[in-house]
Amino acid sequence: NNAFVVGSKSFTAVAINCAAKAGEWIMTKLGNYASLEIKYSEHDLVTEVDKGSERLIRKLIGTHFPHHSFLGEEGCEPGPEASAKALEEAQDSEYLWIVDPIDGTTNFVHGFPFFCVSIALAYRGEVIVGVVYDPIKDELFIAEKGKGAYVHGKRMQVAEDASLKESLIATGLPAEREYALPLNLKGISELAPQVRNLRVAGSAALHLAYVASGRLSGFWEIGLNSWDMAAGVLLIQESGGVVTDTSGAPYTLGVRDVVASNGLLHKELVEALKKAEAAE
Ligand code: 2AM
Ligand code: CA
């Protein structure tokens, strides 16, 4: 009678446990990871800590829910086509865990303290649990579909800014330099003069969690993957915000170009990005 519990096992409790354990382990490796590899391009990095974090999470989920499916960044071939294909193959699963074992690897590698673990559980393609954990600040963001979203045990609510000129907006500088980066740079040129300020801090999942908690009023980025967004999107939806693609269509797991906001300035943000995309 509770969609979030099977037998005595709560999905959310397992998600939290995984995020906390992985985060704790990642912190022991901060500043002393052993191997740095380049994945798809020189802007796309991975360490043994990314892989170890994913292994730990996958194993823990597997012991609790052996029949659930699992989609993690480090289990996929690099590159946008391969990750889109992996999602397509996985998303018909009844229960699918979607995991980014470190979101913000470049920050982790440089010791810039802004990265997180992102864990989502989808039921028939719809995210029902989302957990984002920032081990630096020891901040745990939790959302359950229809039950609200919390940080430090306190209910979250999106910011109240009603216009771009009062808003703090975040974006990313995508690793894919042919299509995603140039398009995102157009958005930055268009929006920078219109907003209070922009932030580019290097973790999409944490940016989304910050929109949910009202620390940011909006976020957009081109060329993201399901594991960057699945948990953060539910955090925002359960905090009263709105998430769409760049055309304004509702978010689904397959969306790669995302716009998230407190809702009040969503239309303005989408319109500005459309204008930017059309610009030479
Ligand atoms: P990561 O740290 O898990 O790789 C920053 O703009 C965001 O882009 C981060 O969430 C980062 O996630 C993600 N990112 C980094 N490299 C990427 C790539 N090659 N393709 C898509 N997203 C990437
Ligand atoms: Ca990565």
Ligand code: CA
């Ligand atoms: Ca990521």
Ligand code: CA
């Ligand atoms: Ca990652």
